[in-house]
Amino acid sequence: MSSTHTEPAPAKLNLFLHVTGKRDDGYHLLDSLVCFADCGDVITATARDDAELTLSITGPMAGVLATGNIEDNLILRAARLLRAEANVTQGADLTLEKNLPVASGIGGGSADAAAALRVLCRVWQLDIPTTELEKLALKLGADVPVCLHGKTVLMQGIGEKLIDLPELPNLSLVLVNPGKAVSTPEIFAARDAGFTEENLWDRTARFNSGASLAAALQDCRNDLTLPASGILPEICDVLNALAREDGCLLARMSGSGATCFAIYDTENQAERAAHAIAESQPDWWVQATGIQTTEDRARAQIGASFPA
Ligand SMILES: C[C@@](CO)(OP(=O)(O)O)[C@H](O)COP(=O)(O)OP(=O)(O)OC[C@H]1O[C@@H](n2ccc(N)nc2=O)[C@H](O)[C@@H]1O
Ligand SMILES: Nc1ncnc2c1ncn2[C@@H]1O[C@H](COP(=O)(O)OP(=O)(O)O)[C@@H](O)[C@H]1O
Numbered sequence: 001m002s003s004t005h006t007e008p009a010p011a012k013l014n015l016f017l018h019v020t021g022k023r024d025d026g027y028h029l030l031d032s033l034v035c036f037a038d039c040g041d042v043i044t045a046t047a048r049d050d051a052e053l054t055l056s057i058t059g060p061m062a063g064v065l066a067t068g069n070i071e072d073n074l075i076l077r078a079a080r081l082l083r084a085e086a087n088v089t090q091g092a093d094l095t096l097e098k099n100l101p102v103a104s105g106i107g108g109g110s111a112d113a114a115a116a117l118r119v120l121c122r123v124w125q126l127d128i129p130t131t132e133l134e135k136l137a138l139k140l141g142a143d144v145p146v147c148l149h150g151k152t153v154l155m156q157g158i159g160e161k162l163i164d165l166p167e168l169p170n171l172s173l174v175l176v177n178p179g180k181a182v183s184t185p186e187i188f189a190a191r192d193a194g195f196t197e198e199n200l201w202d203r204t205a206r207f208n209s210g211a212s213l214a215a216a217l218q219d220c221r222n223d224l225t226l227p228a229s230g231i232l233p234e235i236c237d238v239l240n241a242l243a244r245e246d247g248c249l250l251a252r253m254s255g256s257g258a259t260c261f262a263i264y265d266t267e268n269q270a271e272r273a274a275h276a277i278a279e280s281q282p283d284w285w286v287q288a289t290g291i292q293t294t295e296d297r298a299r300a301q302i303g304a305s306f307p308a
Pocket of ligand 2: 110255257
């Protein structure tokens with residue numbers, strides 16, 4: 001059996017994000033509908049005979065991550081943690097193809113950490129129960145458990161409570177980032193509103209189209225949009241650019257920003273919107289995409305990557 005394996009690290013989307021409380025340690029309690037886009041980073045790992053862990057970073061968004069302190073990368077932090085907890089003596093050579101903008105509210109680092117845990121379990125042939133792996137994931141960041149889970153869920157607690165939901169219809173999405181990073185702790189700290197009630201989302205609801213899902217999402221919001229756009233006003237420009245394109249059913253920020261997404265009525269409209277926005281704003285990151293379905297996840301199990 002080959003000792004090289006590849007795992008996709010899909011972009012995480014918070015279709016809504018309600019802040020419902022705050023813990024004594026400063027972490028916020030969330031209620032968020034999370035799904036995964038059909039685009040993202042890609043992690044590859046090859047087992048080594050010695051104990052070394054290496055990481056090389058390629059791809060259009062490698063930038064600061066490749067020139068910064070590589071030891072701090074969430075992929076190596078995940079690898080070190082897994083190796084220690086599972087008493088592994090082998091090392092691994094890892095590569096990250098960085099396609100997602102960094103610090104952008106779509107969980108790039110968290111998705112990478114989760115994919116690193118998954119790929120290393122395969123490379124090192126570890127059979128760790130999901131609950132144990134999720135506990136380990138939480139030590140790496142509040143968003144890592146949901147990225148490890150990789151399915152549409154209602155995420156609560158600080159990110160550790162994951163409630164499965166009926167599958168969503170595929171969506172015609174456009175993701176846009178204005179090319180500026182925002183800091184998650186800074187956005188939470190800038191929030192001065194009260195808290196939103198928990199459990200506003202009907203967990204049994206099934207949607208047969210993007211339009212019916214978008215209609216239900218109108219009753220929800222992203223509670224971090226106000227503090228984030230106070231810090232980075234370009235977020236309002238991104239939301240306006242998405243909203244004014246034909247067929248836009250909903251435009252909203254994901255996570256702590258600055259990436260925003262819009263749901264369009266048809267795939268053609270999403271493609272046209274992406275094209276128009278990219279043309280008028282060449283410095284923005286613009287991506288037309290769908291969401292991960294059960295079929296996509298099944299393909300991922302056999303090492304498939306994302307569509308070009
Ligand atoms: C806001 C969310 C929503 O999905 O997404 P992103 O914007 O990161 O994509 C996540 O909760 C981000 O999770 P993650 O990026 O893993 O956060 P962590 O590294 O654990 O925490 C960074 C900092 O953010 C704040 N934080 C994070 C999560 C949370 N539930 N409450 C918080 O207050 C804390 O100040 C914490 O010190
Ligand atoms: N593999 C990685 N990809 C992206 N960011 C990483 C990675 N490893 C460490 N980081 C750091 O994690 C922070 C959060 O990045 P990211 O997870 O992309 O943000 P967000 O969760 O808001 O999308 C950044 O400051 C970045 O420097």
